[in-house]
Amino acid sequence: MQGRPRTLVDKIWEAHLVSAETAETPAVLYVDLHLVHEVTSPQAFAELRARGLRVRRPERTVATMDHAIPTRRGADGRRAPAEGAAAEQVTALERNCRDFGVPLYPVGDARQGIVHVIGPELGLTHPGSTIVCGDSHTSTHGAFGALAFGIGTSEVGHVLATQSLLQRRPRSFAVEFTGALAPGVSAKDLILGLIAQVGTAGAAGHALEYRGSAIRSLTMEERMTVCNMSIEAGARAGLVAPDDTTYEYLAGRTFAPAFANWDAAVARWRTLPSDAEAAFDCELRVDATALQPMITWGTSPGMGIPIRGVVPDSGGDASLEKALRYMGLEPGKPLLGRKIDVVFIGSCTNSRLGDLREAARVLRGRRVAAGVKALVVPGSQQVKKQAEAEGLDRVFREAGAEWREPGCSMCLAMNDDRLLPGQYAVSTSNRNFEGRQGPGGRTFLASPLTAAAAAVKGAITDVRELS
C-alpha cells in the first residue's frame, strides 16, 4: 500500500512517536541521544534529585565540558583549570554524571570537545535519529539527516527523567541550493547568505531541509556548518538527507554500527530522504553559484552583506540604527579595509579539521598583522590531535596565532577569552549579538578563509585577493 508522500522530518518524527499529538496534548517524542554539558544541566540534575528520579537511559546520554572551561594552557603546558563558579559547574557535572551513571568525557579525556563536534566525530550522530541538547546549536547534527534541536534546562530534565519530550510537529521548509559554490565561497557564506535573505525569524516554527546540488557536493563538515546556523534563521532544526557522503564519514567511527549492523543501518538510512512527491509548507530556491563570501556588519546574524558590499542605510529602522551605533559604522561605506583587533577561528560552527585546513591554507608562510590577536581553538581533542599530526598547529604558531585547547572559547565569552570593549573581531562563530564575545566587543561573522585573510591584513579583506 502506498502511503502519503513524506518528508525526511515526517519519517523521523513518525518513527519516534511514543504517542501522537492531539488537539489537547502535544506528541510524546522519544529521544535517541541526549548530549549534556556543564552550563545548562546542573539545574536539571537538581530537579531530578529533588523529585527522587533517576536518569532513565544513561546509555543514551553523553556529557562533556566545553562552554565555561578555559582554553589557555598554564606554564606546565596543560589546560588551565576552571576557577570560581566555572569550577563549580565542572565539579557539579562530574558529581552528577557519577551519581546518575552518565558517561562523561571531561577535560583531559581524549574524547572531550565541543558537544556538537564530538557527537559526529564519535559516530554517535546517526541518520534518522532524534538528538537533543541544552544548546541551540544542536541543529548541527541535522547534517546527518537527524532531527536535532536545542532545548531549555527544564526539557533537559524531562529527557534525563523520561527520555522523551512533549513536542508539536514542526512545519517543513525546503531550501534548494542550485548550482555550485564558486572558489573562495564556503559553506559559512552559504548559510550567512540564506540568513541575510530570510531573516532571523524567517524559519520560525519550521524545520529546514537543505537540498540541491550545492548541498550534495558539500563535505559532512561543511554540511554541519550549514545546519549549525539554522537556529540563526529562527528554525527549530535544519537537516540534510543522508547520502554516500554521510555513510563514508560515519563508517568505522567509534559508536557507528559495525559489521552486519552497519549494512542493515545503511539500508534503513537509505529510506530516509524525502519522497519525491512530498510537499513542504514553505519552499525557497537559492542560486548557490551567485553567492559571494559573506560578512556580517551588525548585531544580528541576519545583518550580512557580500564582502565587497557596503553597510546598509537604516531607513529609519530603530533596530538597524542601534546596530550601526553599537558597531560604530557609517551607512554606505564598505567594510573592506576596516581595521580589526582580534580574529577568532573556532566554535561549533567552524572548528573542525576542514575549517582549520582552510585557515592554515591562508596563514601558511604569512604573518598575523602587527597588533592583531589571533586565536585558533580546535573543536575537540580529536581535531586538535589530527591538526597537530598535519602540522597545522605549527602553521598557526609560526604565523603568530595562538593555538588553544578545545572549547567554546570566544564564541560566547563565558571563560576569559573575551573581546575588550570597543574591539573589533572577525569571528568564525555564529552570533554577533551585542556583547556576545565580551561586553562592548564588536563582531564580524565570516568564514575561516575570510577570518584568516583578516588576520594577515589586520583588516577586513576579500580572501580571493590574497595571491
Next chain:
Amino acid sequence: MKSVTQIRSHTVVLPMDNVDTDQIIPARFLVTTSRDGLGRGLFADWRFDAEGRPRPEFVLNRPEAEGASVLVAGRNFGCGSSREHAVWALQACGFEAVVSTAFADIFRANALKNGLLPVQVNEATHAALAAAPGAAVTIDVAEAVVALGVLRTAFPIEPFARYCLLNGQDELAFLLSRETEIAAFEAAAGHVPWRIR
C-alpha cells in the same frame, strides 16, 4: 509550578526587535549551578555601565518601571541561545508576561514551562501597547485575552500549555505519567545502537 490564571499590571515597553537571549542575560551570568539570583544579570549590559552603575536612561531603570510585571517587547523576542536563564532572570525581576508580535520558539517553550506567559498579539494591538508605556493591562489565561482599556485582543496559546498554566501542572509530571507508553515504545524499538564507554 504555581498556577497562572490572570495577570494585572502596568507595562514597561522595550520596543526593539530581535532582542536575543544574550541581551536578556549575558553568558557570563550563566556561570552558576543555580536558577536563583539571576536577576542581577537581566539586560545587564543595557541596565548597567562598565562600572556597574545603573544607566538612568534605560527603560527598566526608570521609576515608572517599578513593580511592572508585563514587558512589551519587539518582534522575535528571545531569539538566539536556548538558555532558560533568560526566563529565570525575567521572573527574578518580577516579570510574569512578555507581549510581542512574535517569539523565538525555544524562548516560548522555556517561558511556558516556568509560568512566564508569552503573549503574541497582532501589529495593531502591539502598536497600541507600545504607544502607552505604563498602561494597566489585564491578561486572562483561561480566555487567552489581553485587555488594554476597552481594547481586548485574543492571543494564541497551545492548549496543553494553557491547561498546565491554569492547573499549575508541570510537564515533567505528565511525561512521568506516560511511563507505560514509553516503556512499550522502547520495547518495540529494540536495543540502543551503541555502547558508550
